[in-house]
């Protein structure tokens with residue numbers, strides 16, 4: 001069960017930590033070698049920027065063909081040094097699958113208040129508190145995107161690494177590419193094509209939480225509980241009909 005109740009401000013918000021990864025993953029250098037996991041096949045493949053751009057373009061083109069009404073406004077906020085391209089990939093992937101109006105906002109530095117006692121790891125809860133200050137109209141969502149390792153208290157572990165955290169039926173959510181890319185693994189981590197897929201899937205999952213969606217029992221639904229491994233995300237295909245309805249599709 002990944003539903004957590006955690007106070008992040010004076011008012012307690014219900015938070016949902018998602019796709020929890022093992023807390024023993026490296027906490028400092030993304031390039032630190034790990035003997036625990038074999039290199040992913042094709043991990044050394046690195047698509048060119050133009051290939052990625054064309055992927056984004058085609059995703060955008062296919063979405064406009066069947067353009068649904070854009071009802072939910074999402075502000076994407078780059079936090080720290082996360083590549084701008086990652087935000088564009090997340091935005092294009094989400095736009096083509098849900099009726100979202102997405103804008104990429106001004107880059108914000110990672111707040112010192114979100115640093116934890118472990119070097120390189122940032123509190124996802126504190127990042128949500130920071131994102132609460134981002135201007136948004138009532139009903140609009142704010143999605144922070146970062147490349148540093150984000151953690152939340154869970155199962156008695158103070159700094160449990162997660163892929164994302166969202167305020168259930170709230171305004172803010174945050175995702176990190178750190179555990180999507182898994183650069184610490186032999187071979188340099190996950191192939192970029194897989195990372196791009198994880199980006200929009202996990203983004204939509206967290207937005208789903210802010211829309212009030214809990215984890216979904218339907219296998220393959222993007223709102224599924226990943227049960228501690230990003231591989232569950234990789235097996236997911238789309239929002240089920242029930243969850244899709246919450247997005248207004």
Ligand SMILES: [Zn+2]
Pocket residue numbers: 002016017018019205209215225
């Ligand atoms: Zn979740």
Ligand SMILES: [Zn+2]
Pocket residue numbers: 216217218221222223224239240241242243244
């Ligand atoms: Zn579902």
